[in-house]
Amino acid sequence: MVSLLRTARRALLALAAASAFASPAEAHAQTTGRVRVDTLWSNALRTRKQFVVYLPASYDREPARRYPVAYYLHGLWGDEWNWVRNGRLDAAMDSLVAAGGPEMIVVMPDGDDSWYTTWNALVTIDACQRDSTRKEPAAAYCVPWPHYDDYVARDLVAKVDSSYRTRADRRHRGIAGLSMGGYGAVSLALRYPDVWSAAASHSGFVAPLLDAAGPFDASRPPRYATDVAAMATRWRDYWASLPFAFGRDTMGWWARDPGRIAARLQRTDAARMPALRLDVGAGDRFLDQNRALHFTLDSLRVAHAYAEHPGAHDWTYWRAHVPESLAWLGARLADGARP
Template sequence: MAFATIHSFSKALRKASSFNVVFPEDEETPRPWSVFYLLHGLSDDHSIWMRRTSIERYVAGLPLVVVMPDGGRGWYTNAVEGAAYEDDVLEVVGLIDRTFPVKAERAGRAIGGLSMGGYGAVKIGVKHHDRFASVTSHSGAVGFVHGLGEGRERSPEFSRIFGEDPSNGDEDPFALVERIDHGILPKLRLDCGTDDFLLDQNRAFHEHLNALRIPHEYEEFPGGHDWAYWDAHVREAVDFHARNLGLR
């Protein structure tokens, strides 16, 4: 696999931004390639997946590009007051579509992430279901906007980004899955560690999906909110996406 860091001007953020890309370098790898957009958590940046996991090794041999955007501390959301990080992810999608030999359609795209990025992947993947075929979340902060957990305490930017009462709005995954035709939702997979402080949120979202009869995969594994857990289980996300994108 080859690796690149791309620097570009983000219209959504109104500033220069960067993202990392892993892509096939073997000339025998069939084209067009599919794309897996992989989002980081609250305290990290676009470099963290390459520094803390073996994601490059896990996708080796697949006709798959992995794109790792920089979401800052913006919750992959167009802030009420501040930057438009959701639009930035969609800008990156457009840039990849124009620049790399990829399948520039829903059937060729997947999105996933951890913690804040797990929330972002579920929110963006469901809201923009016409662009992504499958979604994965590790230890996702899927319930903060719904009023579960201590979102404002853990993220002082929370109110500025989401407003004072975002529950049941357009940034709340619980509300989004209720309002969208279930037949057009992307394939969903969520996992969480049994010692993770976000476990209750993930169980609640899993139960919500079950109550709505939305097909999805959900698993719990030993582990906490840490890189040992995410490095182990991003491999299952790669397998999940590879099946849904028709790569295996």
């Protein structure tokens, strides 16, 4: 017995010594996650796509451990690197974990300028290649069959769950995004409640048909446009992709409206309504859209978190508030929490 105690004591002393004399690089590696690139073949898009993955610091040290997953979607004209290079999401995750927050895998896919939906109309590959000014190869950007919702919800989730040590159920899976990605996060969570249990939107395009006639009046229901021509004028700087994704008539836009999707889910499967969180800057051009969806969710008695902060539609705002959505998702996806 004395021999065993002496051996154990020596092992502990050796471990303590090794920790004390670890190089700064080694100490840093023990407390920070790592970012890597991966790819998948998407049956929904019929092309190969790239995605970026943040793995928590303990991922390599604890090979039997499984993790919740948060999916973070970029905005229009963005790419899969935006959340790391512009939003410093990896540093935000490291800080949250260092402060005692739960660890998660974070997946950031390439969503093109897709609005994360199945498109209402098709554009030919030739036309797409002529119009595309993106740096990525046209073969990956100009997809032959734009089912971007199934690409994220089915193909990407299946790839991540088969390649990484995830908690592969809706209870441990959330989604978030900014601007176009905020729309994607909310609409995907509402349309695929079997996949995600929580969704967060920063500055989301979340009430696309909201009428532009004056500021939103929270004392009465939102007013919506009845003519897509008005949308073409209002969103002319986004119009290269909007009519393909949403359609050229209000029927196509209404089918993709988060408020209407939430109303349908509340009627048919309220038990699987995802936890929702919306935030937006007071100087953001989508402020009224977020207020309108907030009003609609309140009217439906759908529980959700809502916040307005100083700021505009830019990376200064998103960098400041991504720690909040990460912490909110982490708390809901952790074991023992209620989404």
